Amino acid sequence: MMHSLLLSLRGIGAHVIDGVWRLGLAMRFFSMTLLHSGQSFRRFHLIIREIFSSGVLSLIIILVSGLFVGMVLGLQGYETLRTYGSEEALGILVALSLVRELGPVVAALLFASRAGSAITAEIGLMKATEQLAAMEMMAVDPIARVVAPRFWGAVISMPILAALFSAMGILGGYLVGVMLIGIDSGAFWSQMQAAVDFREDILNGVLKSFVFGIAVTVIALFEGYDAPPTAEGVSRATTRTVVTSSLAILGLDFILTAFMFRGV
Amino acid sequence: MPAVTYIPSPVSDNLIEIRDLSFAYRERPVLKDINLTARRGQVIAIMGISGGGKTTLLRLIGGALRPTTGVLKVDGVDMSRLDQDGLYRLRRRMGMLFQFGALFTDLSVFDNVAFPLREHTDLPEEMIRDLVLMKLNAVGLRGAHELMPAELSGGMARRVALARAIALEPSLILYDEPFAGLDPISLGVTGNLIRRLTDTLGVTSIVVTHDIQESLRMVDYVYFVSAGVIAAQGTPDQLRASVEPFVHQFVHGQEEGPVPFHYPAQPYADELELAA
Numbered sequence: 001m002m003h004s005l006l007l008s009l010r011g012i013g014a015h016v017i018d019g020v021w022r023l024g025l026a027m028r029f030f031s032m033t034l035l036h037s038g039q040s041f042r043r044f045h046l047i048i049r050e051i052f053s054s055g056v057l058s059l060i061i062i063l064v065s066g067l068f069v070g071m072v073l074g075l076q077g078y079e080t081l082r083t084y085g086s087e088e089a090l091g092i093l094v095a096l097s098l099v100r101e102l103g104p105v106v107a108a109l110l111f112a113s114r115a116g117s118a119i120t121a122e123i124g125l126m127k128a129t130e131q132l133a134a135m136e137m138m139a140v141d142p143i144a145r146v147v148a149p150r151f152w153g154a155v156i157s158m159p160i161l162a163a164l165f166s167a168m169g170i171l172g173g174y175l176v177g178v179m180l181i182g183i184d185s186g187a188f189w190s191q192m193q194a195a196v197d198f199r200e201d202i203l204n205g206v207l208k209s210f211v212f213g214i215a216v217t218v219i220a221l222f223e224g225y226d227a228p229p230t231a232e233g234v235s236r237a238t239t240r241t242v243v244t245s246s247l248a249i250l251g252l253d254f255i256l257t258a259f260m261f262r263g264v
Numbered sequence: 265m266p267a268v269t270y271i272p273s274p275v276s277d278n279l280i281e282i283r284d285l286s287f288a289y290r291e292r293p294v295l296k297d298i299n300l301t302a303r304r305g306q307v308i309a310i311m312g313i314s315g316g317g318k319t320t321l322l323r324l325i326g327g328a329l330r331p332t333t334g335v336l337k338v339d340g341v342d343m344s345r346l347d348q349d350g351l352y353r354l355r356r357r358m359g360m361l362f363q364f365g366a367l368f369t370d371l372s373v374f375d376n377v378a379f380p381l382r383e384h385t386d387l388p389e390e391m392i393r394d395l396v397l398m399k400l401n402a403v404g405l406r407g408a409h410e411l412m413p414a415e416l417s418g419g420m421a422r423r424v425a426l427a428r429a430i431a432l433e434p435s436l437i438l439y440d441e442p443f444a445g446l447d448p449i450s451l452g453v454t455g456n457l458i459r460r461l462t463d464t465l466g467v468t469s470i471v472v473t474h475d476i477q478e479s480l481r482m483v484d485y486v487y488f489v490s491a492g493v494i495a496a497q498g499t500p501d502q503l504r505a506s507v508e509p510f511v512h513q514f515v516h517g518q519e520e521g522p523v524p525f526h527y528p529a530q531p532y533a534d535e536l537e538l539a540a
Contacts, residue, residue, distance in 0.1 A: 126369075134366035134425075137326055137359075137438075138380045139352035145383075 026222045029143075033151050033221070036144035040152055046145075050153025054115040058161060061114050062107055066165035069102055070094060070172025077173070078181055087183055091192035094173030095166075099196060099205045100261070103166030105253050108212035110165075111158060112245040116220035119150055120241040123224025124234035132225075147225065151217050158213025159206050166205070204260045211252055216245040278337075279304050279436055279468040280325060285334030287317075287324060294320050295492045298334070302485075304435070307462050307469040309479040311514070312489040318472045321489060322438055325470060326360055327351045339435065356384055359429030359467075360438040364445075365421035367413040373400070373424050374409040380431045399427040403457060419450030423457065430461060436468050437461070443475040451475070455482045476515055480504065488514065 040047055077093040123146065126132050132142045170192075177183045196202065220241045227237035280302040287295040295317045302308045310318050323329045324336060327343055336343045341354060367376050377396045381387060387395070400406045403423040413421060422442060429437055439458065443451050459482040462469045473479055479486065480500040488496040488511060496503070496511045503511055512518070519525050529535065 129364065129369070130362045130366040131368055133328070134360065134362055134368075136328070137355060138383065138428075139355040140380075140383050141352075 022226075025226065026218065029147075029222050029225065030218050032143050033148050033218075036141065036148045037152065039144045040148040043149075046149035047152045047156070050150045051157050052153075054111075054119070054150070054154040055157025055161060058111055058114045058157070059164070061110055062161045062165050063168050065106065065110055066098075066103075066168030067172040069106060069165075070098065070169030070174075071176045072172075073097060073102075073169065074173040074176030074181075078177060078183070087181075088187035089191055090173065090177045090183055091188035091190075092195040094177070095170055095192045095196050096201060098166040098169040098173075099201050101205075101253070101257070103169065104162045104205050104209035104212060105249060107162040107165040108158065108209060108216060108249045109246055111154075111161060111213070112216045112220070112249065113242050115154060115157070116216045116241050116245050117238045119154065119217070119220040120224040120227070120238045121234060123147070123150075123221060124227035124229075124237050127225065127227060128229035128231075128234060147221050151221060154217040154220075155210070155213045158216070159209040162209035162212075163206065200261075204256075208253065208256050208260075211256060212249050215248045215252055219245045219248060277303055279339055280470070281335070281337040282325075283335040285324070285331045285336055287320060287329065288332045289320075293492060295324075295489075298489075298494055300487055300494070302468050302470060304468055305462065305466055306484045307459060307471060307482060309483040309486045310470065310472045310489055311474060311476065311479060311486055312495070313514075314474065316489050317492045318474075318489050319440060322440055322470065322472045326358065326438055327355065356432055357434050358436045358438065359432070359434040361422065361425050361429050361440065361442055363441040364418070365413070365425035367416075367421055367425055367428070369413050371413075372409070373405065373411050373413070373416070376413070376424060377409075377428045377431055380428065384432060395431070396427075399431055400424070402430070402461070403427045404453075417450075419446050419454065422446070422450075422454060426454075426457065426461070430465065430467075433465065434467060436470070439469065439471040439473070441473055442471060443473055443478055451478055458482065476517070480515075 073094045074090065077090050078087060081087050081089055081093065123132075126146065132146065135142045135145060174185075174188060178185045178188050223237040223241045223244070224234075227233045278301050280300065282298055282300040285295065285298040285300075286293065298321065300308075300310075300321075310321055312318050320329065324331055324343075325338065327338075327346065330344050338354060339357065341350070343351075343354075346354065367373075368379065371379065374396055377399050378392050381392050381395060385392075397406055397409065400409055403426050405420060405423055405427065408416070408420065408424070413424070416424065437458075442454055442458065446454060455478045458469055458471065461467065471479065471483065480503065483500060485499055486497060486503055487494050490510060496506065496508055498506065503515060506512060506515070
C-alpha cells in the first residue's frame with residue numbers, strides 16, 4: 001500500500017520534472033528563434049512565403065467561420081436584446097463580442113488547428129527525413145533558415161486573420177440582424193460606431209491576437225523540432241500542438257482580459 | 265582549452281586522422297580506441313554489421329557528435345576544440361550524402377542543388393544556374409532539374425543529393441549508406457559515381473556501408489567496425505584473401521561465424537519449458 005503510494009508520487013514527480021524541463025527547452029528554443037530573427041528579416045522573401053502558407057492558406061476557414069459565428073451572434077443577440085426592447089443595440093453586441101473576445105480567441109483556435117498543426121507536421125517530418133540534419137551539415141542553421149521565418153510568418157498573419165474574422169463576423173451579424181430580421185440599418189451601424197472604442201476595444205483585441213499568435217507558433221515549432229523522428233512521434237507532436245496551444249490560448253485570454261478590461 | 269576557429273592547413277597529406285578515439289552515449293560505450301586515417305583522394309569504406317557504430321563514427325567526423333576521448337582531426341583541425349562558427353566554416357568544405365538523400369521536399373531539384381550556393385555565396389543567379397546544371401550533369405540528371413523530390417526514384421534522389429553535396433566543391437564527402445535500397449543498376453551507377461567524383465574532384469570520400477561486393481569493387485581501403493572497435497582493416501585484395509573469421513563471415517555473407525544469428529536469449533528448451 002505504502003509502496004504503491006510512493007510509486008504514484010514518484011510518477012507525479014517525474015511528470016512535473018519532465019514538464020518543467022520541456023518548458024525550459026521551449027523557452028531556450030524561443031530565445032534562439034528571436035536571436036536568429038535578424039537574418040530572416042534580411043531575407044524577407046522567406047517570411048513572405050510563410051505568410052502565404054500560414055496566413056493566406058488559412059483564409060477560407062477563418063472567413064467562413066467568422067461569417068457563421070457573426071450570424072449566430074446576430075440571432076442569439078437579437079433574441080436576448082428583444083426581451084429588453086433594445087434590439088438596435090445588436091450592432092454593439094456583435095461588434096464588441098467579436099473585436100474583444102471571439103475574433104482573437106476563435107481565430108487563434110482555428111489557426112492552431114489549421115496552421116499550427118501543419119507547421120508541427122512539416123518540421124517534424126523534415127527532422128524525420130534528416131532534412132534538418134542535412135541543413136546543419138551544409139553549415140546552415142535550421143533555426144535561422146527554417147524556424148525563424150515560420151515564426152514571423154505566423155506571428156504577422158495571426159492579427160490580420162483575427163481582424164478579418166471579426167470583420168466577417170460583423171458582416172454576418174448585419175446580414176441576420178438587418179437583412180433578415182429587419183433591424184434599422186442606421187441604428188445598427190451608428191450605435192456600433194459610438195460604442196466601440198479604438199484603443200480600448202480594437203487595439204486590445206489586436207494585442208490579444210498577437211500574443212496568441214506568438215504562443216501558438218512557438219508551441220507548434222517547438223513540438224515539431226522536438227518530435228521523435230518517427231511516424232508515431234510526429235503524429236503525437238501534432239496532436240500535442242493542437243491541445244497545448246488551445247489551452248494556452250484560453251488561459252492567456254483570461255489573463256489578458258483580466259488586465260485589459262477589468263484593470264486588475 | 266579555448267575554442268578555435270577553423271584555419272585550413274594544407275601541410276598534411278592526411279585529410280582525416282583519428283587517434284585512440286572513444287565515444288560513449290550517456291555512459292554507454294559506442295566506440296572504443298578507434299584509429300583511422302584517410303588520405304586526400306582516397307575512397308575509404310567503413311563497414312560492419314548494423315548497430316556496430318559505423319554511423320556514429322561518420323557523425324563524429326561530420327562534427328555532429330564530439331568524441332569522449334581521443335583526437336579527431338579533419339584537415340588538420342582538432343574537431344573537439346572547434347566552436348560553432350569554426351565547425352560551420354569547416355563544414356562548408358564537407359559534403360554529406362544522407363541515407364535517403366534528405367532532399368528538401370519543398371524545393372525543386374534545381375533549388376536543392378542551388379541551396380548551398382545561395383546560402384554561402386553571393387554569386388549572381390545566372391552563374392548559380394550554370395553551376396547547378398554542371399553539378400546535375402555530373403550525376404546525369406541535368407534533364408530532371410525541374411522535377412520535385414517526390415517525383416524522383418530512390419536512386420535519382422540520391423544522385424541529386426550527391427550533386428548538392430558537391431555544389432561547394434568540398435574536400436571531403438561523407439556517404440551514409442549510399443547503396444541501401446537501390447536496384448542493381450542504380451547501385452552500380454552510384455558506386456561508379458562515387459569513384460569518379462573522388463578522382464576528378466580530388467576529394468576524400470568516406471563511405472559507410474554494408475554492401476560488401478560494391479565496396480570491394482571501388483574503394484581504396486576498408487575499416488571493419490564491429491561492437492565499437494575496428495575489428496579488421498585492409499585493402500580490398502587483402503580482405504578478400506583474409507582468413508580472419510569475422511572478415512571471412514562478412515565478405516562471404518555466411519550465417520555462422522563470430523557474429524551470431526541469434527540475439528542473446530535464455531536456452532531454447534528452457535524458454536519452451538521442455539526441460540524434464
